[in-house]
Amino acid sequence: MSATPLADIARGGPTMAEELDIARLRHVRRPHYGRIAAIVAILFLAFLLVRAFAHGKIDWATTWEFLFWPTILWGLFNTVWMSFVCMAVGIAIGLACAVAHASANPVLKGAAIFYAWFFRGAPVILQLLIWFNLALVFPIIGIPGLIEFKTVVIITPAVATILSLGLNEGAYVSEIIRSGMLGVDRGQYEAAKAMGMTNGTALRRIILPQAMRIVVPPLGNEFIGLVKMTALASIIGFGDIVRSAQDIYYSNAKVIELLMVPTFWFLVVVTVLTLGQRALERRFGRGFGTGGAR
Template sequence: MTSATSTSVTTDGFVVVPRRHLGRWIGAAVVVVFLVWLGVSVSRAALDWGVVRSYLTFPVILTGLGIAIVLTIAAMVIGLLMGVVTAVMRMSKNPVTAGVAWLYVWVFRGTPVYLQLLIWFNLAIIFPVIGFPGLAPTRTIDLLTPFVAAAIGLGLNQGSYTSEVVRSGILSVDEGQTEAAQAIGMPRLMILRRIVLPQAMRVIIPPVGNEVIGMLKTTSLASAIGVSEILSQAQHIYFVNSRIMELLIVCAIWYLATVSVLSIGQFYLERHYAKGATSKALAPTPLQRLRAVFGTARSYR
Protein backbone atom coordinates (compact mmCIF):
# COMPACT_ATOMS: atom_id res chain seq x y z
CA MET A 1 0.00 0.00 0.00
CA THR A 2 1.47 3.35 -1.00
CA SER A 3 0.47 6.68 0.52
CA ALA A 4 1.78 10.11 -0.42
CA THR A 5 1.85 13.53 1.21
CA SER A 6 3.22 16.89 0.13
CA THR A 7 6.42 16.35 2.11
CA SER A 8 7.16 12.62 2.07
CA VAL A 9 6.20 9.32 0.42
CA THR A 10 5.88 5.95 2.21
CA THR A 11 6.77 2.91 0.09
CA ASP A 12 6.98 -0.64 1.53
CA GLY A 13 7.76 0.64 4.98
CA PHE A 14 10.35 3.19 3.81
CA VAL A 15 9.75 6.92 4.14
CA VAL A 16 11.15 8.92 1.19
CA VAL A 17 11.95 12.48 2.26
CA PRO A 18 12.80 15.18 -0.30
CA ARG A 19 16.41 16.26 -0.27
CA ARG A 20 16.96 19.42 1.75
CA HIS A 21 19.92 20.86 -0.21
CA LEU A 22 21.52 22.21 2.96
CA GLY A 23 24.77 23.15 1.22
CA ARG A 24 22.87 25.16 -1.39
CA TRP A 25 21.13 27.24 1.28
CA ILE A 26 24.37 27.76 3.21
CA GLY A 27 26.08 28.95 0.01
CA ALA A 28 23.22 31.34 -0.73
CA ALA A 29 23.38 32.72 2.82
CA VAL A 30 27.13 33.31 2.53
CA VAL A 31 26.64 35.15 -0.77
CA VAL A 32 23.87 37.32 0.70
CA VAL A 33 26.01 38.20 3.73
CA PHE A 34 28.92 39.10 1.45
CA LEU A 35 26.71 41.31 -0.74
CA VAL A 36 25.31 43.09 2.31
CA TRP A 37 28.83 43.65 3.64
CA LEU A 38 29.97 44.95 0.24
CA GLY A 39 26.97 47.29 -0.03
CA VAL A 40 27.53 48.71 3.45
CA SER A 41 31.26 49.17 2.77
CA VAL A 42 30.59 51.02 -0.50
CA SER A 43 27.96 53.24 1.15
CA ARG A 44 30.48 54.22 3.85
CA ALA A 45 33.37 54.77 1.43
CA ALA A 46 34.71 58.28 0.87
CA LEU A 47 33.03 58.63 -2.50
CA ASP A 48 31.05 61.61 -3.73
CA TRP A 49 28.24 60.02 -5.76
CA GLY A 50 27.08 63.48 -6.74
CA VAL A 51 30.33 63.91 -8.67
CA VAL A 52 29.73 60.54 -10.35
CA ARG A 53 26.25 61.62 -11.44
CA SER A 54 27.43 65.00 -12.68
CA TYR A 55 30.25 63.57 -14.81
CA LEU A 56 28.24 60.62 -16.12
CA THR A 57 26.82 62.79 -18.92
CA PHE A 58 29.70 65.26 -19.12
CA PRO A 59 30.25 66.20 -22.81
CA VAL A 60 33.95 65.35 -22.78
CA ILE A 61 33.25 61.90 -21.29
CA LEU A 62 30.55 61.20 -23.88
CA THR A 63 32.90 62.32 -26.65
CA GLY A 64 35.55 59.93 -25.37
CA LEU A 65 33.02 57.11 -25.24
CA GLY A 66 32.03 57.82 -28.84
CA ILE A 67 35.67 57.74 -29.94
CA ALA A 68 36.16 54.38 -28.17
CA ILE A 69 33.09 52.91 -29.88
CA VAL A 70 34.07 54.20 -33.34
CA LEU A 71 37.63 52.95 -32.85
CA THR A 72 36.27 49.53 -31.82
CA ILE A 73 34.13 49.35 -34.96
CA ALA A 74 37.00 50.43 -37.25
CA ALA A 75 39.46 48.00 -35.69
CA MET A 76 37.00 45.08 -35.80
CA VAL A 77 36.16 45.74 -39.47
CA ILE A 78 39.87 45.58 -40.30
CA GLY A 79 40.30 42.56 -38.04
CA LEU A 80 37.40 40.63 -39.56
CA LEU A 81 38.51 41.33 -43.13
CA MET A 82 42.09 40.35 -42.38
CA GLY A 83 40.91 37.34 -40.39
CA VAL A 84 38.76 35.91 -43.19
CA VAL A 85 41.40 36.55 -45.88
CA THR A 86 44.21 35.13 -43.75
CA ALA A 87 42.19 32.04 -42.80
CA VAL A 88 41.46 31.28 -46.45
CA MET A 89 45.12 31.88 -47.35
CA ARG A 90 46.34 29.56 -44.61
CA MET A 91 44.11 26.78 -45.93
CA SER A 92 45.36 27.29 -49.48
CA LYS A 93 47.38 24.52 -51.14
CA ASN A 94 49.76 27.16 -52.47
CA PRO A 95 52.79 27.08 -50.12
CA VAL A 96 53.65 30.75 -50.76
CA THR A 97 50.15 31.97 -49.92
CA ALA A 98 49.91 29.75 -46.85
CA GLY A 99 53.41 30.78 -45.76
CA VAL A 100 52.65 34.51 -45.99
CA ALA A 101 49.47 34.03 -43.95
CA TRP A 102 51.35 32.03 -41.33
CA LEU A 103 54.04 34.75 -41.12
CA TYR A 104 51.41 37.44 -40.60
CA VAL A 105 49.79 35.48 -37.75
CA TRP A 106 53.19 34.71 -36.22
CA VAL A 107 54.34 38.33 -36.18
CA PHE A 108 51.15 39.99 -34.95
CA ARG A 109 50.32 37.35 -32.34
CA GLY A 110 53.91 37.20 -31.15
CA THR A 111 54.32 40.89 -30.28
CA PRO A 112 52.32 42.99 -27.77
CA VAL A 113 49.55 45.17 -29.17
CA TYR A 114 50.96 48.10 -27.19
CA LEU A 115 54.27 47.73 -29.04
CA GLN A 116 52.46 47.55 -32.39
CA LEU A 117 50.57 50.78 -31.64
CA LEU A 118 53.84 52.57 -30.89
CA ILE A 119 55.41 51.25 -34.12
CA TRP A 120 52.52 52.46 -36.27
CA PHE A 121 52.43 55.84 -34.55
CA ASN A 122 56.19 56.36 -35.05
CA LEU A 123 56.33 54.94 -38.58
CA ALA A 124 57.05 58.42 -39.94
CA ILE A 125 60.52 58.26 -38.39
CA ILE A 126 61.70 55.63 -40.88
CA PHE A 127 59.21 56.38 -43.69
CA PRO A 128 58.78 60.17 -43.81
CA VAL A 129 56.86 59.97 -47.10
CA ILE A 130 54.43 57.34 -48.37
CA GLY A 131 53.80 57.05 -52.09
CA PHE A 132 51.11 55.06 -53.89
CA PRO A 133 51.10 54.25 -57.63
CA GLY A 134 49.28 56.97 -59.52
CA LEU A 135 49.07 59.29 -56.49
CA ALA A 136 51.33 62.07 -55.29
CA PRO A 137 53.56 61.22 -52.31
CA THR A 138 52.05 62.08 -48.92
CA ARG A 139 53.77 62.84 -45.66
CA THR A 140 53.36 59.87 -43.34
CA ILE A 141 52.73 62.09 -40.34
CA ASP A 142 49.72 63.59 -42.12
CA LEU A 143 48.36 60.22 -43.18
CA LEU A 144 48.88 58.27 -39.96
CA THR A 145 47.03 60.40 -37.43
CA PRO A 146 46.77 58.96 -33.90
CA PHE A 147 43.28 57.61 -34.61
CA VAL A 148 44.30 56.02 -37.93
CA ALA A 149 47.42 54.52 -36.37
CA ALA A 150 45.34 53.10 -33.51
CA ALA A 151 42.73 51.64 -35.87
CA ILE A 152 45.38 50.00 -38.06
CA GLY A 153 47.39 48.71 -35.12
CA LEU A 154 44.42 47.28 -33.24
CA GLY A 155 42.82 45.95 -36.45
CA LEU A 156 45.87 44.10 -37.74
CA ASN A 157 46.55 42.64 -34.32
CA GLN A 158 42.94 41.51 -34.07
CA GLY A 159 43.06 40.00 -37.55
CA SER A 160 45.78 37.56 -36.49
CA TYR A 161 43.55 36.16 -33.75
CA THR A 162 40.34 36.28 -35.78
CA SER A 163 41.98 34.29 -38.57
CA GLU A 164 42.36 31.32 -36.23
CA VAL A 165 38.72 31.61 -35.16
CA VAL A 166 37.54 31.74 -38.79
CA ARG A 167 39.80 28.85 -39.75
CA SER A 168 38.38 26.69 -36.95
CA GLY A 169 34.87 27.59 -38.07
CA ILE A 170 35.60 26.64 -41.67
CA LEU A 171 37.15 23.35 -40.59
CA SER A 172 34.01 22.55 -38.57
CA VAL A 173 31.92 22.34 -41.77
CA ASP A 174 31.64 18.86 -43.25
CA GLU A 175 33.91 18.49 -46.29
CA GLY A 176 31.21 16.50 -48.04
CA GLN A 177 29.20 19.68 -48.58
CA THR A 178 32.13 21.35 -50.30
CA GLU A 179 32.67 18.30 -52.48
CA ALA A 180 28.98 18.21 -53.41
CA ALA A 181 29.08 21.89 -54.37
CA GLN A 182 32.16 21.31 -56.51
CA ALA A 183 30.43 18.39 -58.18
CA ILE A 184 27.65 20.66 -59.47
CA GLY A 185 30.19 23.18 -60.79
CA MET A 186 30.09 25.91 -58.14
CA PRO A 187 33.28 28.03 -58.07
CA ARG A 188 35.44 28.06 -54.96
CA LEU A 189 34.54 31.59 -53.84
CA MET A 190 30.83 30.92 -54.22
CA ILE A 191 31.16 27.74 -52.18
CA LEU A 192 32.91 29.71 -49.46
CA ARG A 193 30.34 32.53 -49.50
CA ARG A 194 27.12 30.55 -49.94
CA ILE A 195 27.80 27.24 -48.20
CA VAL A 196 30.84 27.18 -45.91
CA LEU A 197 30.78 30.56 -44.15
CA PRO A 198 27.03 30.58 -43.31
CA GLN A 199 27.42 27.24 -41.53
CA ALA A 200 30.72 28.22 -39.93
CA MET A 201 29.16 31.34 -38.42
CA ARG A 202 27.61 29.41 -35.53
CA VAL A 203 31.17 28.46 -34.50
CA ILE A 204 32.69 31.85 -35.33
CA ILE A 205 30.17 34.21 -33.70
CA PRO A 206 30.72 33.36 -29.98
CA PRO A 207 34.52 33.91 -29.90
CA VAL A 208 34.31 36.91 -32.26
CA GLY A 209 31.65 38.42 -30.01
CA ASN A 210 34.03 38.06 -27.07
CA GLU A 211 36.77 39.69 -29.14
CA VAL A 212 34.53 42.68 -29.93
CA ILE A 213 33.93 43.17 -26.22
CA GLY A 214 37.64 42.78 -25.56
CA MET A 215 38.44 45.28 -28.30
CA LEU A 216 36.25 47.91 -26.66
CA LYS A 217 38.35 47.63 -23.52
CA THR A 218 41.62 47.37 -25.44
CA THR A 219 40.98 50.79 -27.03
CA SER A 220 42.13 52.28 -23.73
CA LEU A 221 45.69 51.47 -24.88
CA ALA A 222 45.25 53.98 -27.71
CA SER A 223 45.71 56.79 -25.19
CA ALA A 224 49.42 55.96 -25.33
CA ILE A 225 49.60 57.44 -28.85
CA GLY A 226 47.34 60.43 -28.22
CA VAL A 227 43.82 59.11 -28.88
CA SER A 228 41.46 60.76 -26.39
CA GLU A 229 39.06 57.90 -25.66
CA ILE A 230 36.91 57.78 -22.53
CA LEU A 231 39.57 56.64 -20.06
CA SER A 232 42.05 59.21 -21.33
CA GLN A 233 39.44 61.96 -20.99
CA ALA A 234 38.66 60.85 -17.45
CA GLN A 235 42.36 61.00 -16.57
CA HIS A 236 42.62 64.52 -17.94
CA ILE A 237 39.74 65.55 -15.68
CA TYR A 238 40.91 63.92 -12.45
CA PHE A 239 44.42 65.28 -12.90
CA VAL A 240 42.75 68.67 -12.36
CA ASN A 241 40.06 68.00 -9.73
CA SER A 242 41.66 64.97 -7.99
CA ARG A 243 38.36 63.03 -8.11
CA ILE A 244 40.15 59.89 -9.20
CA MET A 245 37.80 57.16 -7.99
CA GLU A 246 34.66 59.03 -9.02
CA LEU A 247 35.90 59.46 -12.61
CA LEU A 248 37.04 55.84 -12.78
CA ILE A 249 33.60 54.70 -11.62
CA VAL A 250 32.05 56.83 -14.38
CA CYS A 251 34.24 55.00 -16.92
CA ALA A 252 33.31 51.64 -15.41
CA ILE A 253 29.59 52.43 -15.67
CA TRP A 254 29.86 53.37 -19.35
CA TYR A 255 32.03 50.34 -20.17
CA LEU A 256 29.53 48.04 -18.47
CA ALA A 257 26.60 49.67 -20.27
CA THR A 258 28.27 49.38 -23.68
CA VAL A 259 29.38 45.79 -23.08
CA SER A 260 25.81 44.91 -22.04
CA VAL A 261 24.48 46.22 -25.36
CA LEU A 262 27.15 44.30 -27.27
CA SER A 263 26.34 41.13 -25.33
CA ILE A 264 22.67 41.42 -26.29
CA GLY A 265 23.64 41.78 -29.95
CA GLN A 266 25.92 38.75 -29.69
CA PHE A 267 23.10 36.70 -28.13
CA TYR A 268 20.70 37.41 -30.99
CA LEU A 269 23.37 36.74 -33.63
CA GLU A 270 24.16 33.38 -32.05
CA ARG A 271 20.45 32.60 -31.91
CA HIS A 272 20.00 33.53 -35.58
CA TYR A 273 22.82 31.32 -36.88
CA ALA A 274 21.83 28.44 -34.58
CA LYS A 275 18.54 27.96 -36.43
CA GLY A 276 18.46 24.58 -38.12
CA ALA A 277 22.01 23.79 -37.00
CA THR A 278 21.14 21.85 -33.85
CA SER A 279 18.46 19.49 -32.64
CA LYS A 280 18.20 21.37 -29.34
CA ALA A 281 15.65 24.09 -28.80
CA LEU A 282 16.87 27.65 -29.20
CA ALA A 283 17.84 29.44 -26.00
CA PRO A 284 15.00 31.67 -24.73
CA THR A 285 15.42 35.39 -25.20
CA PRO A 286 15.60 37.68 -22.13
CA LEU A 287 12.03 38.81 -22.83
CA GLN A 288 10.82 35.21 -22.98
CA ARG A 289 12.56 34.46 -19.67
CA LEU A 290 10.86 37.43 -18.01
CA ARG A 291 7.49 36.33 -19.35
CA ALA A 292 8.11 32.82 -18.03
CA VAL A 293 9.03 34.11 -14.56
CA PHE A 294 6.10 36.50 -14.24
CA GLY A 295 3.75 34.02 -15.86
CA THR A 296 4.75 31.40 -13.28
CA ALA A 297 4.30 33.92 -10.48
CA ARG A 298 0.81 34.78 -11.74
CA SER A 299 -0.16 31.10 -11.98
CA TYR A 300 0.91 30.57 -8.36
CA ARG A 301 -1.20 33.52 -7.24
Protein backbone atom coordinates in the same frame (compact mmCIF):
# COMPACT_ATOMS: atom_id res chain seq x y z
CA MET B 1 2.82 0.84 4.69
CA SER B 2 5.06 -2.17 4.90
CA ALA B 3 6.64 -3.99 2.00
CA THR B 4 5.10 -7.23 0.80
CA PRO B 5 7.03 -10.26 2.09
CA LEU B 6 8.74 -12.44 -0.50
CA ALA B 7 6.72 -15.43 0.74
CA ASP B 8 3.42 -13.68 -0.08
CA ILE B 9 4.71 -12.77 -3.54
CA ALA B 10 5.73 -16.38 -4.10
CA ARG B 11 2.18 -17.56 -3.10
CA GLY B 12 0.67 -15.18 -5.64
CA GLY B 13 -0.17 -12.40 -3.17
CA PRO B 14 -0.17 -8.69 -4.06
CA THR B 15 3.04 -7.46 -5.55
CA MET B 16 4.98 -4.40 -4.40
CA ALA B 17 3.71 -2.32 -7.35
CA GLU B 18 0.09 -3.31 -6.56
CA GLU B 19 0.38 -2.49 -2.88
CA LEU B 20 2.16 0.88 -3.27
CA ASP B 21 0.34 3.83 -4.82
CA ILE B 22 3.21 6.02 -6.02
CA ALA B 23 0.88 8.91 -6.85
CA ARG B 24 0.02 9.27 -3.15
CA LEU B 25 3.62 9.44 -1.98
CA ARG B 26 4.80 12.84 -0.77
CA HIS B 27 7.58 14.33 -2.90
CA VAL B 28 10.53 15.38 -0.76
CA ARG B 29 12.99 17.76 -2.37
CA ARG B 30 16.63 16.88 -2.02
CA PRO B 31 18.35 19.45 0.18
CA HIS B 32 21.12 21.37 -1.58
CA TYR B 33 23.28 22.54 1.27
CA GLY B 34 26.12 23.47 -1.09
CA ARG B 35 23.89 25.86 -3.02
CA ILE B 36 22.63 27.47 0.15
CA ALA B 37 26.17 27.95 1.42
CA ALA B 38 27.28 29.41 -1.91
CA ILE B 39 24.34 31.86 -1.97
CA VAL B 40 25.06 33.01 1.57
CA ALA B 41 28.77 33.46 0.82
CA ILE B 42 28.13 35.38 -2.40
CA LEU B 43 25.54 37.66 -0.78
CA PHE B 44 27.86 38.31 2.15
CA LEU B 45 30.78 39.21 -0.12
CA ALA B 46 28.51 41.41 -2.26
CA PHE B 47 27.31 43.17 0.88
CA LEU B 48 30.88 43.83 2.01
CA LEU B 49 31.83 45.14 -1.44
CA VAL B 50 28.84 47.46 -1.71
CA ARG B 51 29.34 48.64 1.87
CA ALA B 52 33.02 49.37 1.22
CA PHE B 53 32.28 51.50 -1.84
CA ALA B 54 29.27 53.18 -0.26
CA HIS B 55 31.13 54.24 2.88
CA GLY B 56 34.54 54.72 1.29
CA LYS B 57 36.10 58.07 0.45
CA ILE B 58 34.37 58.32 -2.92
CA ASP B 59 32.35 61.39 -3.79
CA TRP B 60 29.56 59.73 -5.76
CA ALA B 61 27.96 63.11 -6.40
CA THR B 62 31.00 64.01 -8.51
CA THR B 63 30.70 60.74 -10.41
CA TRP B 64 27.06 61.44 -11.18
CA GLU B 65 27.88 65.02 -12.15
CA PHE B 66 30.36 63.93 -14.84
CA LEU B 67 28.45 60.85 -15.99
CA PHE B 68 26.79 62.75 -18.83
CA TRP B 69 29.43 65.43 -19.22
CA PRO B 70 29.88 66.40 -22.93
CA THR B 71 33.56 65.49 -22.88
CA ILE B 72 32.76 62.05 -21.47
CA LEU B 73 30.00 61.42 -24.01
CA TRP B 74 32.31 62.45 -26.84
CA GLY B 75 34.94 60.04 -25.54
CA LEU B 76 32.27 57.31 -25.38
CA PHE B 77 31.36 58.02 -28.99
CA ASN B 78 35.03 57.75 -30.01
CA THR B 79 35.35 54.46 -28.15
CA VAL B 80 32.29 52.95 -29.86
CA TRP B 81 33.08 54.01 -33.43
CA MET B 82 36.73 53.03 -33.06
CA SER B 83 35.69 49.58 -31.83
CA PHE B 84 33.41 49.01 -34.81
CA VAL B 85 35.99 50.25 -37.34
CA CYS B 86 38.78 48.11 -35.88
CA MET B 87 36.51 45.07 -35.76
CA ALA B 88 35.47 45.61 -39.39
CA VAL B 89 39.15 45.79 -40.38
CA GLY B 90 39.87 42.69 -38.31
CA ILE B 91 37.02 40.69 -39.85
CA ALA B 92 38.05 41.62 -43.40
CA ILE B 93 41.68 40.70 -42.79
CA GLY B 94 40.79 37.65 -40.70
CA LEU B 95 38.48 36.23 -43.37
CA ALA B 96 41.12 36.69 -46.06
CA CYS B 97 43.78 35.04 -43.89
CA ALA B 98 41.50 32.14 -42.94
CA VAL B 99 40.78 31.44 -46.62
CA ALA B 100 44.48 31.80 -47.47
CA HIS B 101 45.39 29.42 -44.65
CA ALA B 102 43.09 26.79 -46.18
CA SER B 103 44.48 27.39 -49.68
CA ALA B 104 46.61 24.87 -51.50
CA ASN B 105 48.95 27.71 -52.48
CA PRO B 106 51.97 27.38 -50.14
CA VAL B 107 52.86 31.08 -50.50
CA LEU B 108 49.42 32.29 -49.40
CA LYS B 109 49.24 29.72 -46.65
CA GLY B 110 52.70 30.62 -45.35
CA ALA B 111 51.89 34.34 -45.40
CA ALA B 112 48.67 33.77 -43.45
CA ILE B 113 50.47 31.65 -40.85
CA PHE B 114 53.22 34.25 -40.46
CA TYR B 115 50.73 37.09 -40.13
CA ALA B 116 48.78 35.33 -37.36
CA TRP B 117 52.01 34.38 -35.58
CA PHE B 118 53.48 37.87 -35.70
CA PHE B 119 50.51 39.97 -34.66
CA ARG B 120 49.35 37.54 -31.98
CA GLY B 121 52.87 37.49 -30.57
CA ALA B 122 53.45 41.25 -30.34
CA PRO B 123 51.72 42.97 -27.37
CA VAL B 124 49.04 45.45 -28.39
CA ILE B 125 50.60 48.31 -26.45
CA LEU B 126 53.86 47.85 -28.39
CA GLN B 127 51.96 47.82 -31.68
CA LEU B 128 50.27 51.10 -30.70
CA LEU B 129 53.59 52.74 -29.84
CA ILE B 130 55.33 51.46 -32.98
CA TRP B 131 52.62 52.69 -35.34
CA PHE B 132 52.36 56.04 -33.57
CA ASN B 133 56.13 56.55 -33.80
CA LEU B 134 56.46 55.26 -37.36
CA ALA B 135 57.74 58.66 -38.48
CA LEU B 136 61.02 57.89 -36.68
CA VAL B 137 61.63 55.12 -39.22
CA PHE B 138 59.81 56.45 -42.29
CA PRO B 139 59.65 60.26 -42.20
CA ILE B 140 57.97 60.26 -45.61
CA ILE B 141 55.47 57.71 -46.95
CA GLY B 142 54.06 57.37 -50.42
CA ILE B 143 55.37 56.81 -53.94
CA PRO B 144 58.70 58.59 -54.44
CA GLY B 145 58.50 61.22 -57.14
CA LEU B 146 54.70 60.93 -57.49
CA ILE B 147 52.93 61.40 -54.20
CA GLU B 148 54.53 61.78 -50.82
CA PHE B 149 53.24 62.67 -47.35
CA LYS B 150 54.85 63.38 -44.03
CA THR B 151 54.29 60.37 -41.83
CA VAL B 152 53.76 62.48 -38.73
CA VAL B 153 50.78 64.09 -40.46
CA ILE B 154 49.25 60.84 -41.75
CA ILE B 155 49.73 58.68 -38.65
CA THR B 156 47.45 60.46 -36.20
CA PRO B 157 46.43 58.80 -32.88
CA ALA B 158 43.20 57.60 -34.53
CA VAL B 159 45.01 56.13 -37.56
CA ALA B 160 47.62 54.47 -35.36
CA THR B 161 44.84 52.95 -33.25
CA ILE B 162 42.98 51.61 -36.30
CA LEU B 163 46.17 50.10 -37.73
CA SER B 164 47.35 48.49 -34.51
CA LEU B 165 44.02 47.21 -33.17
CA GLY B 166 42.67 46.32 -36.63
CA LEU B 167 45.74 44.29 -37.59
CA ASN B 168 45.87 42.67 -34.16
CA GLU B 169 42.20 41.69 -34.38
CA GLY B 170 42.72 40.31 -37.88
CA ALA B 171 45.20 37.78 -36.51
CA TYR B 172 42.80 36.52 -33.85
CA VAL B 173 39.73 36.63 -36.07
CA SER B 174 41.53 34.58 -38.72
CA GLU B 175 41.96 31.75 -36.23
CA ILE B 176 38.35 32.04 -35.09
CA ILE B 177 37.02 31.85 -38.65
CA ARG B 178 39.42 29.04 -39.50
CA SER B 179 38.16 27.03 -36.51
CA GLY B 180 34.60 27.54 -37.75
CA MET B 181 35.54 26.34 -41.23
CA LEU B 182 37.22 23.28 -39.75
CA GLY B 183 34.02 22.56 -37.81
CA VAL B 184 32.04 22.12 -41.04
CA ASP B 185 31.79 18.51 -42.11
CA ARG B 186 34.09 17.56 -44.97
CA GLY B 187 31.13 16.12 -46.83
CA GLN B 188 29.77 19.64 -47.30
CA TYR B 189 32.84 20.55 -49.34
CA GLU B 190 32.51 17.39 -51.43
CA ALA B 191 28.78 17.95 -51.97
CA ALA B 192 29.44 21.52 -53.15
CA LYS B 193 32.03 20.28 -55.65
CA ALA B 194 29.67 17.56 -56.86
CA MET B 195 27.09 20.26 -57.60
CA GLY B 196 29.62 22.08 -59.78
CA MET B 197 30.26 24.98 -57.40
CA THR B 198 33.55 26.82 -57.51
CA ASN B 199 35.59 27.14 -54.35
CA GLY B 200 34.48 30.74 -53.89
CA THR B 201 30.80 29.93 -54.38
CA ALA B 202 30.97 26.93 -52.04
CA LEU B 203 32.71 29.04 -49.43
CA ARG B 204 30.16 31.85 -49.68
CA ARG B 205 26.97 29.80 -49.91
CA ILE B 206 27.73 26.54 -48.10
CA ILE B 207 30.75 26.68 -45.79
CA LEU B 208 30.68 30.13 -44.18
CA PRO B 209 26.92 30.11 -43.36
CA GLN B 210 27.38 26.83 -41.48
CA ALA B 211 30.60 28.02 -39.85
CA MET B 212 28.83 31.08 -38.43
CA ARG B 213 27.20 28.93 -35.75
CA ILE B 214 30.68 28.15 -34.41
CA VAL B 215 32.21 31.54 -35.16
CA VAL B 216 29.66 33.90 -33.58
CA PRO B 217 30.26 33.15 -29.84
CA PRO B 218 34.06 33.60 -29.85
CA LEU B 219 33.79 36.47 -32.34
CA GLY B 220 31.37 38.24 -30.02
CA ASN B 221 33.72 37.73 -27.10
CA GLU B 222 36.58 39.07 -29.20
CA PHE B 223 34.57 42.18 -30.05
CA ILE B 224 33.75 42.80 -26.39
CA GLY B 225 37.43 42.45 -25.57
CA LEU B 226 38.27 44.91 -28.35
CA VAL B 227 35.90 47.52 -26.90
CA LYS B 228 37.80 47.39 -23.62
CA MET B 229 41.15 47.27 -25.41
CA THR B 230 40.52 50.68 -26.98
CA ALA B 231 41.34 52.14 -23.57
CA LEU B 232 45.01 51.40 -24.34
CA ALA B 233 44.88 53.99 -27.12
CA SER B 234 44.77 56.72 -24.50
CA ILE B 235 48.55 56.36 -24.08
CA ILE B 236 49.09 57.74 -27.60
CA GLY B 237 46.59 60.56 -27.19
CA PHE B 238 43.46 59.09 -28.76
CA GLY B 239 40.41 60.78 -27.24
CA ASP B 240 38.54 57.74 -25.99
CA ILE B 241 36.41 57.75 -22.85
CA VAL B 242 39.34 56.85 -20.59
CA ARG B 243 41.41 59.72 -21.97
CA SER B 244 38.43 62.05 -21.47
CA ALA B 245 38.15 60.98 -17.83
CA GLN B 246 41.89 61.47 -17.34
CA ASP B 247 41.77 64.98 -18.78
CA ILE B 248 39.11 65.88 -16.22
CA TYR B 249 40.69 64.34 -13.13
CA TYR B 250 44.03 65.94 -14.00
CA SER B 251 42.32 69.27 -13.33
CA ASN B 252 40.08 68.47 -10.34
CA ALA B 253 42.08 65.61 -8.70
CA LYS B 254 38.92 63.45 -8.40
CA VAL B 255 40.68 60.36 -9.69
CA ILE B 256 38.53 57.50 -8.40
CA GLU B 257 35.30 59.42 -8.99
CA LEU B 258 36.19 60.00 -12.64
CA LEU B 259 37.42 56.43 -13.14
CA MET B 260 33.99 55.20 -12.08
CA VAL B 261 32.48 57.10 -15.02
CA PRO B 262 34.13 55.09 -17.86
CA THR B 263 33.62 51.95 -15.79
CA PHE B 264 29.87 52.57 -15.84
CA TRP B 265 29.77 53.28 -19.57
CA PHE B 266 31.92 50.25 -20.42
CA LEU B 267 29.47 48.06 -18.49
CA VAL B 268 26.56 49.61 -20.42
CA VAL B 269 28.23 49.05 -23.81
CA VAL B 270 29.28 45.49 -22.95
CA THR B 271 25.75 44.68 -21.75
CA VAL B 272 24.24 45.89 -25.04
CA LEU B 273 26.81 43.95 -27.07
CA THR B 274 26.21 40.82 -25.00
CA LEU B 275 22.48 40.98 -25.73
CA GLY B 276 23.26 41.40 -29.42
CA GLN B 277 25.62 38.43 -29.29
CA ARG B 278 22.94 36.25 -27.71
CA ALA B 279 20.49 37.25 -30.44
CA LEU B 280 23.00 36.33 -33.15
CA GLU B 281 23.73 33.01 -31.46
CA ARG B 282 20.03 32.17 -31.49
CA ARG B 283 19.75 33.28 -35.11
CA PHE B 284 22.61 31.14 -36.40
CA GLY B 285 21.97 28.29 -33.96
CA ARG B 286 18.44 27.52 -35.15
CA GLY B 287 18.01 23.80 -35.54
CA PHE B 288 21.06 22.94 -33.40
CA GLY B 289 19.78 21.95 -29.97
CA THR B 290 19.60 24.64 -27.31
CA GLY B 291 20.86 27.35 -29.63
CA GLY B 292 17.79 27.15 -31.83
CA ALA B 293 14.70 29.28 -31.81
CA ARG B 294 11.93 28.27 -29.43
